[in-house]
Amino acid sequence: xxxxxxxxxNKVTEKGKDVELxxxxxxxxxxxxxxRQSLGQGLEFLIYFQGNSAPDKSGLPSDRFSAERxxxxxxxxxxQRTQQEDSAVYLCASTSPGLPxxxxxxxGTRLLVL
Amino acid sequence: GEDxxxxxxxxxxxxxxxxINCTYTDSSxxxxxxxxxxPGAGLQLLTYIFSNMDMKQDQRLTVLLNKKxxxxxxxxxxxxxxxxxxxxxxxxxxxxxxxIFGTGTRLQVFP
Numbered sequence: 001x002x003x004x005x006x007x008x009x010n011k012v013t014e015k016g017k018d019v020e021l022x023x024x025x026x027x028x029x030x031x032x033x034x035x036r037q038s039l040g041q042g043l044e045f046l047i048y049f050q051g052n053s054a055p056d057k058s059g060l061p062s063d064r065f066s067a068e069r070x071x072x073x074x075x076x077x078x079x080q081r082t083q084q085e086d087s088a089v090y091l092c093a094s095t096s097p098g099l100p101x102x103x104x105x106x107x108g109t110r111l112l113v114l
Numbered sequence: 115g116e117d118x119x120x121x122x123x124x125x126x127x128x129x130x131x132x133x134i135n136c137t138y139t140d141s142s143x144x145x146x147x148x149x150x151x152x153p154g155a156g157l158q159l160l161t162y163i164f165s166n167m168d169m170k171q172d173q174r175l176t177v178l179l180n181k182k183x184x185x186x187x188x189x190x191x192x193x194x195x196x197x198x199x200x201x202x203x204x205x206x207x208x209x210x211x212x213x214i215f216g217t218g219t220r221l222q223v224f225p
Contacts, residue, residue, distance in 0.1 A: 004156070033212065033213075035215075041217060042118075042202065042215050042216055042217035042218050043157075043202065043215040043218075045212050045213075045214070045215075048212055056212060091156055091157070093156075093157075100144075100145040100147070100162050100164070100206075101145065101206050101213065102159055102162075103157075103159070103213060104159075105149075105156030105157040105158070106156050107154070107155055107156045108155075108156055
């Protein structure tokens with residue numbers, strides 16, 4: 001079956017604009033994660049969904065960041081009033097049920113804020 | 115706190131063995147993982163080890179776990195140019211649903 005897909009693959013925006021990033025998880029995966037990968041950095045956890053609810057939003061860097069998930073499937077990550085430091089690769093992963101916890105990653109969205 | 119550390123770079127000659135090291139902090143982690151990220155791609159699970167094991171072998175990959183020192187390593191035998199990538203270790207602290215990733219080690223294989 002299809003893997004995790006993300007769109008757009010690349011996004012260039014101007015400082016101050018809002019952007020919306022989309023993640024389509026693998027069908028049947030109930031858990032969905034968003035990470036941010038900045039140049040030369042590891043993966044920074046942003047938010048996690050179990051179904052449509054987000055038990056852990058602890059990684060969102062500021063209130064400009066929000067995410068939602070509908071129908072237990074597609075998720076969108078929204079960044080309002082983008083700043084240059086928001087430039088990064090945003091990765092989405094979905095998780096198969098059971099252990100070990102195996103996260104399947106999408107290819108990411110490369111965001112560049114000018 | 116949660117912190118997973120790795121060295122940033124490793125350069126090896128084709129055919130040699132590569133050893134990528136990782137230290138983690140949460141002794142409650144049930145599983146520890148190695149992921150591989152090729153250029154322009156997302157992360158791909160390579161292998162994992164259960165915390166009550168000290169070694170796991172999977173073809174060219176050998177994972178060693180030292181729980182006392184909270185040290186994890188990934189050995190790649192007969193390293194090939196196709197192994198050039200960034201390798202991330204990750205822990206899954208007990209009672210959380212998230213993975214804590216290291217900074218990644220960029221492996222460069224030269225002929």
